[in-house]
Amino acid sequence: MRIELFYIPGSQKCANARGGLRAAAEEVNPGVIWRELDALDEIDYAVEIGVTTLPAIAIDREVAFSSLPTPRQLREALRRRATGTG
Amino acid sequence: MPLTIGKIANLAQVSADTLRYYERERLIAPAAKSAGGYRLYERDALRRIRFIKQAQQCGFTLTEIRALLALRGNGAACCRDIRRVALEKKLQLEAKIKAMKVMSKALTHLINECSADGRPLDDCPILASLERANGLKRTGR
Secondary structure (H helix, E strand, C coil): CEEEEEECCCCHHHHHHHHHHHHHHHHHCCCCEEEEEECCCCHHHHHHHCCCCCCEEEECCEEEECCCCCHHHHHHHHHHHHHCCC | CCEEHHHHHHHHCCCHHHHHHHHHCCCCCCCEECCCCCEEECCHHHHHHHHHHHHHHCCCCHHHHHHHHHHHCCCCCCHHHHHHHHHHHHHHHHHHHHHHHHHHHHHHHHHHHCCCCCCCHHHCHHHHHHHHHHHHHHHHC
């Protein structure tokens, strides 16, 4: 599984949330590939997978959150995906 | 000295109707009305009108411009907040460009299918293809 967080460069809110979200993702899926992408540097890729608001989180190249989730929300989304109920 | 709608419209290179429309959209408001009921604007309204025009040229809708103006007047906001809005707009514009490129490619394909001869419309490959596409959509529901 690959999780990509598209962040706004310079956003303190994004910077503060990243650690907790990454920990939540690794807790549910220890082998997860976690990437943090500067939305401006990766604009073509962001557009390709349908990111239109920031910050956003994509799971396996699919936009799962169009604003920052809480670690709990991310954990739940990952669990739903793992069991095929989401 | 206050400016009439005609004068400020002329300076901003927009029509008076545009200014009335902006007013209905709560983007600008006259500073006062004259005894005769004419709208009067302060000179700084010109800066605001130019801001609106420029933002429109960057693809912002009037609703988004209203939010931008509110952000501009918010003492707690900073440059980073505006940058986020601009970045999101760019993402949306790029997504539209991508969708339009797909449409253009589909049209190229249709145009290439047509030999542009004098065949009757019943044999027109472009119309036939569009009708086929509609049919597919209908059965897909």
